[in-house]
Amino acid sequence: MSESSSLTPKLLLWALAVQLLLGGVLVWQASTDFALFGGGGAEGRGTPAAAASSAPRATTDRFDAARALRWAQRQVDLGPRPAGSPAQRAAAELLRPALPGGRFVEIGGGLRNIEGRLPGGRGEPILVIAHYDTTVVDGYLGANNSAAGVGAVIEIARSLRRDRGGQRRPIHFLLTDGEEPPTWPARGDFYAEGLRGSKAAARTMTPGDVIVLDFVAQHGLRIPREEGSDPRLWSRLRAAARRVGVERVFPDATRGEIVDDHTPFARRGIPAIDLIDFDYPCWQKPCDTMDKLSARSLDAVGETVVELVRTLR
Numbered sequence: 001m002s003e004s005s006s007l008t009p010k011l012l013l014w015a016l017a018v019q020l021l022l023g024g025v026l027v028w029q030a031s032t033d034f035a036l037f038g039g040g041g042a043e044g045r046g047t048p049a050a051a052a053s054s055a056p057r058a059t060t061d062r063f064d065a066a067r068a069l070r071w072a073q074r075q076v077d078l079g080p081r082p083a084g085s086p087a088q089r090a091a092a093e094l095l096r097p098a099l100p101g102g103r104f105v106e107i108g109g110g111l112r113n114i115e116g117r118l119p120g121g122r123g124e125p126i127l128v129i130a131h132y133d134t135t136v137v138d139g140y141l142g143a144n145n146s147a148a149g150v151g152a153v154i155e156i157a158r159s160l161r162r163d164r165g166g167q168r169r170p171i172h173f174l175l176t177d178g179e180e181p182p183t184w185p186a187r188g189d190f191y192a193e194g195l196r197g198s199k200a201a202a203r204t205m206t207p208g209d210v211i212v213l214d215f216v217a218q219h220g221l222r223i224p225r226e227e228g229s230d231p232r233l234w235s236r237l238r239a240a241a242r243r244v245g246v247e248r249v250f251p252d253a254t255r256g257e258i259v260d261d262h263t264p265f266a267r268r269g270i271p272a273i274d275l276i277d278f279d280y281p282c283w284q285k286p287c288d289t290m291d292k293l294s295a296r297s298l299d300a301v302g303e304t305v306v307e308l309v310r311t312l313r
Contacts, residue, residue, distance in 0.1 A: 055221050055296040059245035062159045063152075063302030065295045071098070071151030072217070075132070076141045076290055083133040083178040083196070084110050091132055092177075098154045099173050100161055107177060107200035114175040118161055123169035124208025126312055128153055128305065129261050131179030131197065131214070139286040148217035148293055150175055152302050159306050168313040169208065174201055176261055184284060191259050202264035209233055209312060210272035211305060212262040215280050221297035222277055224253035228266055229273040237273060240308035246300035275301060 074094060075081065081088040092112055096102040099116025107113055114132070117125070130149035134142035141147075157173050176197025186193040211233075216223070225234045241247045255278070262272035282288040 054219070055249050055294065055300040056246050057296065058299055058303035060303050060307065062163070062306045063299060064155050064158070065299035065302060067158075068148065068151035068155040068298055068302060069217075069290075069293060069295055071095075071154050072143060072147040072293065073290060075147040075150060076143050080138075080140050081132070081134045081142065082136045083180065083182070088133055088177075095132060095150065095154070095175055098157075099175070100157055105201075107197055109178070109196070111177040111196060113177050113197045113201060116157060116173040118157070118171040120168045120170035120313075123313075124206065125170040125172045126309055127172045127174060127205065127207035127210045127265075128156060128309070129174045129176060129198065129210065129212045131176040131261055133177055133180055135180040135184050135284050136182065137184055137284055137286065140284070141286070141289055143288050143290045143293055144215050144218050144280060145283060145288055146179075146214050148298055149213035149215075152213050152216060152298060152305070156302055156305055156309070159302075160309060163306075163310065168310070171309060172205070172207060174198075174205075176201065179261055191263065195259070195261060195264060198261035199264045202268055202270075207265070207270060210262055210265045210270055211237075211308070212260055212272065212274045212276075213301065213305070214260055214274060214276040215278065215283070216275050216301040217293040217298040218277060218280050219292065219294045219297065221249055221294065221300065222279070223250050223275055223301075224255050225250075226255050226258045226274055226276065226278070228257040228259070228263060230266070230271040233271045233273050236312070237275075237304065237308050240311060241300075241304040244300075244303045244307050246304060249297070249300045250304070275305070 075091050078087045078090050081091050096114050100118050102116045104112045105115050130153045131146050132150050134140050153173055160171055178196030181193035238250050241250045258278055260274045262274045265272040282292055
C-alpha cells in the first residue's frame with residue numbers, strides 16, 4: 001500500500017507530461033496546416049521534412065480559401081464528372097451562377113464552357129481559367145484536378161468584384177469543359193484529344209494575359225515555371241507572390257513543358273501561364289480526394305493571383 005501511494009503522484013506527473021507533449025504537437029501541427037497527417041500528398045508522407053514544407057501564410061487577406069474549398073467539396077459531392085455526364089451537367093448548373101455574369105457557351109459535342117466577366121477600362125482582358133470536368137478513370141473525383149482550381153477561380157472573382165480601387169482592365173473567367181480527353185489514357189496526342197474547352201475559347205477570345213489554375217491545392221505545394229509558361233508573366237506572378245509573403249510556393253526553377261489549358265493561347269502568341277504542381281501522387285488516380293487538399297496551399301495561390309491581377313491593370 002505504501003508503494004502504491006508513493007507511485008500515484010509520479011503517475012499523475014507522467015500523465016500531465018504526456019498531455020503537455022500532445023498539446024504541443026497539436027499546436028505545431030496546426031501551424032503547419034496539419035501537414036504530418038495530410039494523407040498521401042507530397043507533404044503528407046509522415047516525415048518531419050515533409051511537414052516543414054507546408055505553404056507559408058499569406059500576409060494579405062483578400063481571398064477566402066475556406067469558401068474555395070467548400071466549392072470544391074460541392075463538386076466532389078456530385079461524384080465523378082467526366083465531360084458530358086449527368087454529374088458534370090449538374091456541376092455546370094451549380095457553377096454558372098457563381099461567376100459574375102456567368103453564362104454557358106456551347107463548344108460542340110454537347111459540351112459547354114462557363115464564362116464570367118468583370119468590366120474594366122481600357123486594355124485587353126485578363127483571363128483566369130480552370131477546368132470543371134474530371135478524367136474518365138473509374139471512381140475519379142478530381143478534388144485537386146481540378147475542383148479546387150474551380151473553387152479558387154470563383155473566389156478570385158468574388159474578391160476582385162469587391163475590389164473597387166483604381167481603374168482596371170476587364171477580367172474574364174473561364175471554366176472549361178472537356179479539358180480531359182474522352183478516354184484515359186488518351187488514344188492519341190493529348191493536345192488533339194483533350195483541351196476541348198480551351199481550344200474553342202482560344203479561337204474566339206483575345207485576352208491580353210492568361211492565368212490557368214490546375215493542381216493548386218495539394219499539401220506541400222511547390223509550383224516552378226513550366227517551360228510553356230510565358231517568362232515575363234511568370235516573373236510578375238513571382239513578384240506578386242513575394243508581395244503577399246508566399247514566394248516560397250513559386251520557386252525560382254523551371255520544369256519541362258506541360259500541355260494544359262494555357263497551351264492553345266500560348267500557341268497563338270498570347271502570354272499565358274500554368275499554375276500546376278505536377279508532382280502529385282494522385283494524378284489520374286481515385287485517391288485524388290478532399291483529404292489531399294490544404295487550405296494553406298490554396299490560400300497562397302489565391303492571394304497571389306488576386307495580387308497579380310490587381311497589378312496587371
